[in-house]
Amino acid sequence: MDKTPFELDIIAQPGALRAIADADINPGLQTLADRAWERVVFTGMGSSHFAGIPSWRSFTAAGQASWAVDTGQLLDTPELITPRTLVVITSQSGASGEVVALLEQRGEDFNPGAVVGITANESSSLALASDVTLLLHSGDEATVSTKSYLNTVVAHAIVVAAMTGSDIGAVRAEARRLAHTVDQIIRTVDTTQIAERTLEPQRPRLVSVGRRDDAATALFAGLITKESSKVAIEGHIGGQFRHGPFELAGAGLTAFLYGALRDDLDASTERLASDLLATGAQVILVGDLEVPGATTIDVPVATPMESLITGAVVAELIAVDLARVNGVVPGAFAFGSKVTTAL
Numbered sequence: 001m002d003k004t005p006f007e008l009d010i011i012a013q014p015g016a017l018r019a020i021a022d023a024d025i026n027p028g029l030q031t032l033a034d035r036a037w038e039r040v041v042f043t044g045m046g047s048s049h050f051a052g053i054p055s056w057r058s059f060t061a062a063g064q065a066s067w068a069v070d071t072g073q074l075l076d077t078p079e080l081i082t083p084r085t086l087v088v089i090t091s092q093s094g095a096s097g098e099v100v101a102l103l104e105q106r107g108e109d110f111n112p113g114a115v116v117g118i119t120a121n122e123s124s125s126l127a128l129a130s131d132v133t134l135l136l137h138s139g140d141e142a143t144v145s146t147k148s149y150l151n152t153v154v155a156h157a158i159v160v161a162a163m164t165g166s167d168i169g170a171v172r173a174e175a176r177r178l179a180h181t182v183d184q185i186i187r188t189v190d191t192t193q194i195a196e197r198t199l200e201p202q203r204p205r206l207v208s209v210g211r212r213d214d215a216a217t218a219l220f221a222g223l224i225t226k227e228s229s230k231v232a233i234e235g236h237i238g239g240q241f242r243h244g245p246f247e248l249a250g251a252g253l254t255a256f257l258y259g260a261l262r263d264d265l266d267a268s269t270e271r272l273a274s275d276l277l278a279t280g281a282q283v284i285l286v287g288d289l290e291v292p293g294a295t296t297i298d299v300p301v302a303t304p305m306e307s308l309i310t311g312a313v314v315a316e317l318i319a320v321d322l323a324r325v326n327g328v329v330p331g332a333f334a335f336g337s338k339v340t341t342a343l
Contacts, residue, residue: 005142006228006331010316011186012139014179016147017309019137020154021175028132029162032114038084039065040163041112043074045098047145047220048090048118051152054213054304055088058160071098078109087112088159092136092148094124103129118155120148134158143331144228146316149220150182153308171305178309181300185313189297194284195321198254199231203282205253206231207245211238211269213304214259214311217286221256221315228331229323238268251280256318258311260287261301286314 003011040059042052049070056068067080071089074080075098081087091099094117102110103125117130120138127133134155138147154175161168198206206225210218215237222235236245249255255276260269273283273291283294287301299310323330 004320004330004332006144006146007320009141009143009146009331010313010320013147013150013186013313014183016136016138016151017154017175017179017182019139020151021172021179023135023137025158025162025168026132026134029116029134029159032086032116032132033163033165035086035113036084037064037086037113038082039067039080040086040088041074041080042066042068042088042090043071043099043102044090045071045096047149047223048092048096048152050216050219050223051149051156052088052090053216053219054153054308055156055160057213058164062164064163071096071102074098075102075105078105081110081112083111083113085112086114086116088116088118088156089126089130090118090152090156091124091126092120092138092141092145092152094119094121094126100125116159118152118159120151143333144224144319145220149312150309153216153305153312157305174303174305178306181306182309182313185299185310186317189299189314189317191297191314191318191321194295194297195318195325197282198284199322199325203252203254205248206233206256207236207241207248207253208233208256208258208315209236209238209241209272210258210311211266212259214307217258217308217311217315218256220312221258221318224315225319225322227333228319229326230328230334231322231326241272246275249276249279249281253279253281254284255281256284256286256315258286258315259301259307260285260289260296261307262288262290264289286311 059066117126120136136151208218208221219235301307
């Protein structure tokens with residue numbers, strides 16, 4: 001069977017990771033790091049926005065007042081941005097409708113101290129309007145986000161390292177190492193049977209759940225699964241799932257739990273898995289945690305970036321197999337498009 005453009009982009013991810021690891025970094029980033037910021041706001045739409053969740057958590061942990069607000073919301077609340085605010089805007093295309101609209105208001109309702117733009121397109125509106133641009137070096141992408149998402153995770157880690165005084169070289173070295181890990185996962189992880197079980201008629205409900213940094217992966221998985229396989233799935237951040245959506249549990253539910261760590265001092269994920277299994281739900285753990293009755297997709301999760309990268313790749317592979325079981329071409333858009341420009 002010929003590979004679809006979506007699958008070819010998945011296969012190309014190791015090369016894209018090596019490209020961003022080896023690329024020059026805009027020296028203006030260090031200049032911004034040397035300034036005192038009243039607040040830092042991370043914004044974007046879709047998976048571009050989700051990739052900023054770990055950065056927001058890192059900045060907050062470092063004592064920097066930070067917000068993660070999607071660009072649609074930011075358009076409605078421009079008062080959040082002050083002249084002493086650093087805004088980190090992520091748009092893989094650099095042309096998302098909300099991002100372009102926000103940038104067009106600069107000097108009017110939108111008055112940040114500086115803008116860092118993270119994008120794959122050096123000639124995009126975002127790249128041209130940013131004070132400092134970090135390019136993704138992910139190359140062309142045919143359809144649903146794959147290469148650009150992984151490289152966005154790395155770009156955000158570079159921003160965090162620069163702004164918190166950590167070692168950027170270590171981030172780049174880890175990206176190179178993870179290129180090999182991603183290649184191994186693509187070659188060896190088979191999610192066909194999981195997809196077949198998940199789409200059995202008696203299991204009409206799907207959720208993806210992740211805590212801490214891995215909340216980004218759960219939301220990413222929910223988004224790309226809908227886009228690429230036309231299967232309805234809800235992405236949830238950690239404990240939110242228990243506040244209402246847990247009523248979806250039972251034999252009709254499949255729950256994908258990302259960032260499932262064996263040595264996690266917080267047992268919330270393990271407890272959620274056990275509670276879901278007790279209802280008859282199917283539980284898929286992505287990580288190295290094993291819970292009797294659940295299926296574990298065992299991937300390396302030794303560092304936060306490794307968990308983000310490996311979890312995202314697994315989500316992509318699951319989306320491909322769900323699409324095939326669902327009888328659609330993986331990654332082919334039916335009603336939308338690669339770049340969403342409409343508001």
